[in-house]
Amino acid sequence: MTAVQQQPSLPPLGAVYRTRAGVELKEFFRQRESVVFSLALPVILLVVFGAVLDYDIGLGIPFTQYFLPGILAAGILGVSLQNMAISIATERSDGTLKHLAGTPMPRSAYFVGKVVQVLATTVAILVILLLVGRVFYGVGLPSGTDWLTFAWVALLGAAACTLLGIAVSSLARTGRSASAMITPIALVLQFISGVFFQFSQIPTWMQTVASVFPLKWMAQGFRSVYLPDALAADEPAGSWELGRVAIVLGLWCVAGLVLCVLTFRWQDRGTD
């Protein structure tokens, strides 16, 4: 009984992906709040904390050299987890997502656009922080195989936090409430995960809490790049535990992906 109409063709996938990537980059870089919040804040923190907390953490290493890997991890957390949670919650509550769901845009294109946005902003924040660390505080760039470690920690951390951010976006009703929910959590994680303070100085129970979440492992992975191996003795396990860093971040990727698939909604709750 169904009269099948002549179905129109669809544009090539690659073209739509390019469109969405462009849309997401413009949406991010034109919004002052997101640029200040995600890109400028970590730089300000690096400059201010670097200037204030300029003490020797042992072996003649200044705190800045400990702080830089931490703020790199926090910077990635900001452009991935915080940015995704807030921007997607906003787009869900203001009708952007519902509008897109009513078009023939392949749904994968939306996520491709978000991934491109996170990759671009991750590269941006890392480059800026590396340069500021180098120029203002003389923290050298990684060398040799350290670049490899740097790259996989950044990539795996960004992936885990992006997926987690997309999943968390479904918990909030609006972008504002997403911000109110995720900002304090991120701040607390930064305090207990070895970003602003040395992880070894944090109470054990807080270390245990921090060990559940990705930030602690990202910061630890980056420290292995910036600190001499002798300082690995200060870590809870007495080593950099790069294998465990990879496993925990990988598990968060899997958990985040499952949560995304289970919870992602294209419209507000209760409007289907």
Next chain:
Amino acid sequence: MSSPTAVPTASAAPRPDLPLDPEAAISVRGLVRRYGSSTAVDGLDLDIHRGEIFALLGPNGAGKTTTVEICEGFRRRDAGEVRVLGQDPATGGRRWKAQLGIVLQSGAGDSQLTCRELVRSQASYYSDPRDPDEVLELVGLTEKAGVRGRALSGGQRRRLDVALGIVGRPTLLFLDEPTTGFDPEARRQFWSLIRSLRDLGTTMLLTTHYLDEAEALADRVGVIARGRLVEVAVPSALGGRGSAPAVVSWTEDGVRRTHDTHAPTALVAELAARFGGEVPDLAVARPTLEDVYLRMIGQPTPEERTA
């Protein structure tokens, strides 16, 4: 005013036994949607022909948006059959969506992109889109092409929503309260846009609160109340308007007189003869669309009470 119409026209009577119309742009039979204990849509039947503008009128909460969003594939249904361009919207894929244009009541969201960028990005989701600049011209946003979406006024934003809805060259266009927030001039411009789209063969399902809008645009009007379609008719015949008695009124001996009649011409001729020329304050009126609409949504007809 005449007594409430007790008998809905044949086209609005529930006909769950009637098969879906495969030729119709939209065909709905026995549609039901409940939210918790309340029933938003309660056995609705509807056929929208290809090429027509169909206006769905009804008070808030009557089930307009629920019905439209089920047809668009956004909401699920509890019972009934729906075909939109031959496809069940619950399982419609991308090729089906490529034939639709959807202007949601909630709009298309906030954006940092300019109008031109937004229309261009929307166009890229379709294989044969309209020219984005022509579309902006069509909705009267050419001068705002370089302005960001979030910087537009309410009426301009609504026109942008319409631009996004039509850039994919839809066969069927859904317009859910498209002119809310328009000033009278913008509404007139919008109406001429809708008429030019109809001339291009676009089928449109329009929901609106504005009776003059339905009367000006629609080929047929459906009135929805308490989740059911209580009548479908051409605007001039809605609620028996075409056959309702005319009300002739005039002033005689300083007193306002009114008379209901099916033969107003004869009465006017008689008055003219009696007054020997101009009849003071003469007026001949039919019930307005608003009169019949308010009557239709005001109280349930006997059929509905027993249904």
